[in-house]
Amino acid sequence: MSYGWYCITESYCSDAILIYLLYHWHESSLRFHLWVIFLMSLHLQVDNYIGKNHLFKRSIILIKAWCYYESRILGAHYGLISTYVLEMLILYVFHFFHSSLDGPLAVLYRFLDYLSKFDWENYCISLNGPVCKSSLPDIVAKAPENGRDDLLLSEEFIRNCVEMFSVPAKGYETNLRAFSLKHLNLINPLKQDNNLGRSVSRSMHSP
Template sequence: MLLIDEELWRMAEERTQEILWTIEPNVLSEVNRKDVIEYVQKLIGGYHESEVFALGSFPLKTYLPDGDVDLTALSRVDEEEDLAQTVCDLLQSGEDPEYQVQDVQYIRAQVPLVKCTIKGIAVDISFNQMPGLYTLRFLEQVDQLVGKNYIFKRSIILIKAWCYYESRLLGGHFGLLTTYALEILVLYIINRFHSSVRGPLEVLYIFLDYYRSFDWEHNYISIWGPRALSSLPEIVDIPECDRGQFLLQKEFLQNYKDMCSSFTARASENVTQEFSVKSMNILDPLRDDNNVGRSVTMASLYRMRLAFSYGSKKLKKILKLPGQYMGAALEKFFRSTLDRNGKGQRADVDIPVSPFGTGRSEESVIRGDCNSYYGALQYIQKINAKPPLTENSSFSISPSQDHIPALSMQQHWSMFYPSGTEVYIPPEQTLYHPTYEGGMSRGTGTYIPDLVCCLSSQILSI
């Protein structure tokens, strides 16, 4: 832990919150994304007895301005491929010019996936991704347990922004981190240091400092800390230190594991039940056989180490600066984030927003809606002719606790769902070569389309 004056920490966290306001979900982005979701729901809802529900960082309220929208179409388990083809056909034949459906792709994977863009927002439609709903509820409840003004969610947003805009480390399709993998890395930090962290910036600092020197060659990471790879296939769920210092309890996790297992039996018939060791190994807290870091290649792992080390050293220097210089240095630390999102434009909003540094911001939206996910769980039980869920069902936190925010699946439940980037990557423009100060290459990262060009093309197409 970095020891600096409490007043300086407060100043640093306040400036960080100003940066967060430019990238957090807000009222305007919510309206645009909900409009896209409702369009898809109306377009394909009812085909093959299906209903469409939102998953991902949208309902968790941890999406970036460039983040995609994840949807899942729930239907009978034996009709997924037919429904996927129907969805693809419906999107390709869409004639509503307001929604500008483009780039429709049908990916025939173990679980079919339909990808497209609607109103300039990338949309991924999966099928029967029920385990993800439990993952969402799990992450949502973690955020509620730790409290501190949604510090878990806000830390995810900040760290995701640094990894995507500043270091180009997100993109499971390209050998980089998936969003869910990143969230589990953040979850360990929150689980371990929940009682002492004061804000998202401190979580980011601990995140960078811890993972810059993590021994991935000999260990995997779980939400209880590092575990020796040599201990596999046995999974050790005992915390690295006294359990009392951790936020989560074993019983709490076991409850969610039991929920997930009831919906993964069918998928597991053709999937190995043993944790698969790769270059980067991150244990899914809800699935002992799921390595959510398996998308990361050896070259990408090397890039991450460099990025984490550079970021940790740079941020440590900033936090040691006198207060009058710290704010400007933090803005420089998030320069790419602010260049992209802090000038009065936002990729998922088609009207001007409040620029960074003006003392104004759009109203943030961090709280979600649990009831919609309860409805999704009820629906899948109904169409598969299982006993109906009741308000006393074991998965439910309690439907009456409507103060508990929504659940999300931006995690890309990677045992069933193809690893995604959570950001839109245009065809034939997928790689980028960012550099550190001084010209040292960061290697290959994900491509971020030019915002001005994208907005101009949207205006011209209207």
């Protein structure tokens, strides 16, 4: 098993950490941790792409604090959302509404407004727009309300990130698995059959 050719941003994973992962984790655990590293690297690329004095990073810090201290919805080990899922949700907000975001508070407002009104019962979230559950296993995205011309990330940028950060399938995973529906459904832009919200339990939705 060789992962030496992976392009991992050194800000997140030094050679020493990579060597440790290769020698001290089982393959399944290693693949999971590589997914997390690649998602973090994707977010770094997005932060550099957005600019505005690291608006993406600053917004993550604010919204993460709000979710942990105010709403108490952060913590995958409690059946709540994980940190990298939260960051991906923030990425979706930037992708759809970047032209109206001029500071972290504006991002927090749009984050709460959009996700509180999202039709979670019938749709999944994806970078291409909401995906109707009834269309699965086909990923058929509904056009965003503000149209596709005003999206932040171009198809070329997303395609380049997929090529750079995707974990290749093993021999017996060459065929795409069906997307597994859960209580929170987020389509991984790096691997579309992977539901990033799979750790969220029903209790998170309870009043």
